[in-house]
Amino acid sequence: xxxxxxxxxxxxxxxxxxxxxxxxxxxxxxxxxxxxxxxxxxxxxxxxxxxxxxxxxxxxxxxxxxxxxxxxxxxxxxxxxxxxxxxxxxxxxxxxxxxxxxxxxxxxxxxxxxxxxxxxxxxxxxxxxxxxxxxxxxxxxxxxxxxxxxxxxxxxxxxxxxxxxxxxxxxxxxxxxxxxxxxx
Amino acid sequence: xxxxxxxxxxxxxxxxxxxxxxxxxxxxxxxxxxxxxxxxxxxxxxxxxxxxxxxxxxxxxxxxxxxxxxxxxxxxxxxxxxxxxxxxxxxxxxxxxxxxxxxxxxxxxxxxxxxxxxxxxxxxxxxxxxxxxxxxxxxxxxxxxxxxxxxxxxxxxxxxxxxxxxxxxxxxxxxxxxxxxxxxxxxxxxxxxxxxxxxxxxxxxxxxxxxxxxxxxxxxxxxxxxxxxxxxxxxxxxxxxxxxxxxxxxxxxxxxxxxxxxxxxxxxxxxxxxxx
Numbered sequence: 067x068x069x070x071x072x073x074x075x076x077x078x079x080x081x082x083x084x085x086x087x088x089x090x091x092x093x094x095x096x097x098x099x100x101x102x103x104x105x106x107x108x109x110x111x112x113x114x115x116x117x118x119x120x121x122x123x124x125x126x127x128x129x130x131x132x133x134x135x136x137x138x139x140x141x142x143x144x145x146x147x148x149x150x151x152x153x154x155x156x157x158x159x160x161x162x163x164x165x166x167x168x169x170x171x172x173x174x175x176x177x178x179x180x181x182x183x184x185x186x187x188x189x190x191x192x193x194x195x196x197x198x199x200x201x202x203x204x205x206x207x208x209x210x211x212x213x214x215x216x217x218x219x220x221x222x223x224x225x226x227x228x229x230x231x232x233x234x235x236x237x238x239x240x241x242x243x244x245x246x247x248x249x250x
Numbered sequence: 251x252x253x254x255x256x257x258x259x260x261x262x263x264x265x266x267x268x269x270x271x272x273x274x275x276x277x278x279x280x281x282x283x284x285x286x287x288x289x290x291x292x293x294x295x296x297x298x299x300x301x302x303x304x305x306x307x308x309x310x311x312x313x314x315x316x317x318x319x320x321x322x323x324x325x326x327x328x329x330x331x332x333x334x335x336x337x338x339x340x341x342x343x344x345x346x347x348x349x350x351x352x353x354x355x356x357x358x359x360x361x362x363x364x365x366x367x368x369x370x371x372x373x374x375x376x377x378x379x380x381x382x383x384x385x386x387x388x389x390x391x392x393x394x395x396x397x398x399x400x401x402x403x404x405x406x407x408x409x410x411x412x413x414x415x416x417x418x419x420x421x422x423x424x425x426x427x428x429x430x431x432x433x434x435x436x437x438x439x440x441x442x443x444x445x446x447x448x449x450x451x452x453x454x455x456x457x458x459x460x461x462x463x464x465x466x467x468x469x470x471x472x473x474x475x476x477x478x479x480x481x482x483x484x485x486x487x488x489x490x491x492x493x494x495x496x497x498x499x500x501x502x503x504x505x506x507x508x509x510x511x512x513x514x515x516x517x518x519x520x521x522x523x524x525x526x
Binding site for chain 1 (some may be wrong): 267274280288291296367426446
C-alpha cells in the first residue's frame with residue numbers, strides 16, 4: 067500500500083510536470099496543428115496499475131487541472147464547467163481498472179490502448195462541449211482539421227505510452243538481472 | 251467491486267458536482283492559484299527554451315556587432331525625433347480639442363510584456379505574459395473592462411485572467427474574442443472573431459454581420475470600432491482578404507496584421523482613452 071501511495075505521489079508530480087512540459091511542445095504543423103498530450107499517458111499508466119482509491123485520487127487531480135487550464139469565460143459564465151473532466155476520467159479510469167489484472171500479468175499494450183482512448187475522449191468531449199456552447203453563433207463545424215486534432219494526439223499518446231512501458235520494462239529487467247547476479 | 255470503492259466513487263462524483271456548482275469568481279480564483287503555481291516553472295522553461303534557441307544565433311563577429319550598433323543608434327535617434335514631433339502634435343491636438351470643448355484625450359499607458367508560454371490545448375488560443383496585477387493589469391473581473399493587448403503592428407487580444415506577476419491573454423484568433431470593427435474607407439461595420447479550428451501558425455479572422463451589399467476590396471484595412479469599451483477605437487486588426495455574400499449578411503475573411511506564429515513581445519494598454 068505504501069509503495070502504491072509513493073507511486074501515486076510520483077505520478078501526481080509527473081502529471082503536473084507533464085502539464086508544464088506540454089506547453090513547450092510546439093503544435094505538429096504537418097498534422098493540422100495537433101498537439102502532443104502527455105497527461106493522459108501518465109494518467110493511464112497509473113489507472114492501469116494502481117488500486118481503485120488511488121486511481122480516483124489521480125482522476126480528481128488530473129481532471130481538475132485539465133479543466134482549470136482550459137477554462138474560458140464567455141461573458142460571466144464558464145464555457146466548460148470545472149469538474150467535467152473529473153467525471154470523464156473516473157469513467158475511463160474505471161475501465162482501466164477492469165483491465166488492471168491483465169496489465170499486472172504482463173499485457174503491457176493495454177495501457178497504450180487506454181491512453182489513446184483517454185486522449186480521444188478528452189479532446190472529443192471538449193470539442194463537443196464548445197460546439198454546443200457556441201452553436202448559436204458559430205453552428206456545428208466538423209472538418210478534416212477537427213478529425214486530425216482528435217485522432218493524431220490519440221495515436222501519439224499510444225506511441226508514447228508504448229515507449230514509457232518499454233522503458234519501465236527495460237529498467238525492471240536490468241534491476242532483476244543485477245539482483246540475480248549479486249545473489250549468484 | 252468492493253463497497254468501499256463504490257462509496258469512494260460516489261464521493262468523487264459529489265466533489266466533481268461541487269466544482270461544477272462553484273461561482274465564476276471562485277473558479278477564476280482556483281485557476282489563478284494553479285497558474286501562479288505553474289508560473290515559475292513556465293518562466294524557467296521559457297528562459298531555457300530561449301537560451302537554447304539563441305545559442306546558434308548568438309555568435310556574431312565584431313564587424314556585425316558594430317554595424318548593428320550603428321543601425322540601432324540611427325534608428326533610436328529617428329524614433330526620438332519622431333516621438334518629439336508626435337508629442338508636439340499631441341499637445342496641439344489637445345489644445346484644439348479643448349478649444350472645441352472636447353474632453354481631453356488621456357494618454358495610453360503601455361506596459362511592455364513578454365510571452366513566456368502558449369496554450370497547449372487544441373481548441374483555444376491563449377498566451378501567458380510576464381506581467382500581472384502588480385503592474386496594474388486588469389482582467390475586468392471587478393471593473394468589467396479587461397485590458398487590451400497590442401503590438402506595434404496592431405491588436406493582439408485582451409486580458410482574460412490575471413495573477414500577481416503573470417496574466418493570460420485571449421488572442422483575437424480565438425472564436426470567443428469578439429471585436430466590434432469597421433473597414434477603412436467604407437461604412438461597413440461588423441464583428442471580428444477567430445475561427446473555431448484553423449491550420450497553421452498564422453490563422454485568419456472572420457468579420458461577420460457586415461452589410462450584404464458592402465463593397466469591400468482585398469487590402470482594405472480593418473480597425474477596432476471602440477464599442478463596448480473593451481477595445482479602444484482605431485487599433486489596426488488586419489486587412490480584408492476576401493468578401494462573400496451570405497443569405498442574411500456579408501462575411502469578410504481578414505488577414506491579421508500581427509504575426510501570431512512569431513509573436514513574442516507585446517504591450518498591455520492599462521489606461522484607455524476616454525470615449526467621446
